[in-house]
Amino acid sequence: MAVDTVREEQAIRRLIDSLLETYADSHSPDDIQTTVTAVRARFDGHPVREFVPILVERIVHRELAPPAPGSVIEEAAAAVEQPAAASSRADRRRAARGAGLVIDRRTLVGAGAAVMVGIVVVALVTRDREPTPSATPAIPGPTVVRGVVGSEKLAYFEDARVVEALARHGLRVEAQPAGSRQIAQSVDLSAFDFAFPSSSPAAERIQRARNINTKYTPFSSPMAIATFQPIADLLTEARVLRPGPVPTFDMARYLELVNTNTEWAHLANNTTYPVRKNILVSTTDPRTSNSAAMYAAIASFVANDRAVVQDERATQAVLPTLQRLFAGQGYTENSTQGPFQEYLAAGMGPSPLVLIYEAQFVEAAVQGRTAPGMVLTYPSPTVLSRHTLVPLRADGDRLGRLLSTDPDLQRLAAEHGFRTGDADRFAKVTAEHRVPVQPDLIDVVDTPTYDTLEALLDAVAKSYN
Structure with a gap:
């Protein structure tokens, strides 16, 4: 047998x-x-x-x-x-x-x-065992650690291998997804052991509000733009995309087209996507989502003569451009999972350009969910979104340390597309699955301070009303 x-x-x-x-x-x-x-x-x-x-x-x-x-x-x-x-x-x-x-x-x-x-x-x-007068007590299960996380990390926490790795340390994570700005501003954190937004500015706000000094940044991901080969060819001819092993998306040239309300149908020799709507990158809602906030940081830097916005004068100067970028899109979702899933499922018709985290594209490629003709590009400049865990209780602190130091958890993070402290892990994953990525990120800029970025986003939010 x-x-x-x-x-x-x-x-x-x-x-x-x-x-x-x-x-x-x-x-x-x-x-x-x-x-x-x-x-x-x-x-x-x-x-x-x-x-x-x-x-x-x-x-x-x-x-x-x-x-x-x-x-x-x-x-x-x-x-x-x-x-x-x-x-x-x-x-x-x-x-x-x-x-x-x-x-x-x-x-x-x-x-x-x-x-x-x-x-x-x-x-x-x-x-x-010591003899006991009564029945043997039940073996206690793992400690449940509850947290609210950016939606792009939900697949990581639901991975059976991650669950098993955490169980070996006696932990079981229950993760609830939310937009990162929602986590920082409106989610009631009293019921959670940790908060895990997708950027350091959102984490900074949580730390300030709760007087917490500790934080963990177990992994990061640069912002990227997902598109399709026919669109990439159009934008290359329009000098928005710069070709190469991994194409780059020229934000300065793109903002020129945005500020003149250029439509897809206006592009020369456009027979593949002659649509009468403005050329805009699809994003999430800047009122709730971190990825949209990172996009605002990139665009404001370029619109401010390649300088980080630091004061009210610069804020007012870049505001018209930001309002065109966001208000012109119409309805936007609260987290990047929504637009990225539409990108994977619906093709270039509804959203030919989608702002995403690089990790989302890499993860989808590793899992075989991308298709030929899907193209990953990097805004030039871009920003690095540092996924930052803020421990709210002792168990959350323990989780933050494990995510940052445990070799298995770090390896699995790389398989979900995140860049960890060990660059070789990420390089190995992308090479094995033939995902074309920028190995060395050079054109990366800083985000504005939390207060300045909030002022920018609040001003953009008013244009929705």
């Missing part, structure tokens, strides 16, 4: 992860892997598999860090190894007695080594 070893394999992987952390200073990963493989091989062929991971863990711990003579672990491992290797009934009886078992003759008749393994483990586990 075939043996289902799925759970055993999962348990062995968790064991190896734990051993790598425990013995990082004394043993190499190869040594640990080799030891686990060798010990596990001792139980090959035994049909009773439930206790194999426990046996392997005990023996490996003994071999990697030998305990003092007479300890429970040494006795357990010795008792386990004897039945696994014993070939006679007398050997098995001596092994059982060494484990503190009394097994009558009828028990041993016809019992294979695998059954003895199970019996010995049960005895050892029981022996390690």
Whole structure:
């Protein structure tokens, strides 16, 4: 009969992860892997598999860090190894007695080594426990950590591999999505352990309001623009797109077209998208969403003669341009997931240019959800959206530290398209899945201060009324 070893394999992987952390200073990963493989091989062929991971863990711990003579672990491992290797009934009886078992003759008749393994483990586990007068209490589950996050991170927290990695540390995250400006301004944070907006300005507001100094930035993502090859060809001829291995979107040239109300149909030689509507990048709602705020930061920098807006005079000077960029779009959604999903599903008809986080495009490509002809471009200049976790309680702080330091969680973040502190992780993911990205971001500008950016966005919001 075939043996289902799925759970055993999962348990062995968790064991190896734990051993790598425990013995990082004394043993190499190869040594640990080799030891686990060798010990596990001792139980090959035994049909009773439930206790194999426990046996392997005990023996490996003994071999990697030998305990003092007479300890429970040494006795357990010795008792386990004897039945696994014993070939006679007398050997098995001596092994059982060494484990503190009394097994009558009828028990041993016809019992294979695998059954003895199970019996010995049960005895050892029981022996390690203190006797209790009542029933054994239930094992507590993982600590639930509740947070409100930018929608582009929801897929990360719902990834089964992320869930498992957090569970190994005793945590289970319940994430509620919201626009980053909503998180900073209108969401009641009293019910949450952490807030995880998509930019440092939004996080700064939360920190100010709640007098919190701690923050974590486990990953980041530059702003990008998703389009389609026919649109890219049109905009290349119009000098908005600069061709290259990864095309760049010239914001200065684009704003010239916006400020003159240029329509798609006005572009020369346009036979692929002759639509009578203004050339505009589709964004989210600047009143609620961080991505729209980052877009305003980019556009205001360019409109202010490539300088960060810092005062009321500059704010008023760039405001007409920002109002055209946003109010001319009509209805906009609260988070980037909406327009990006429409981009993936509906094609270039409704939205030929969509502002996104680079991570969204990379994640979709890794998951096979992009199609030929979809093009990723980078605004020139762009801004780096630093996804910043603000801990509101102790469990949120623990999560922030794990997301920033745990190798598995950082690796999985890269697979979801985020740039972490290790650039090689991100480069490996994009190379394996052939996603053309800018490896080195050079033309990156700072955002205005929180107060200045808020003043800009509030002024833009009034144009919606």
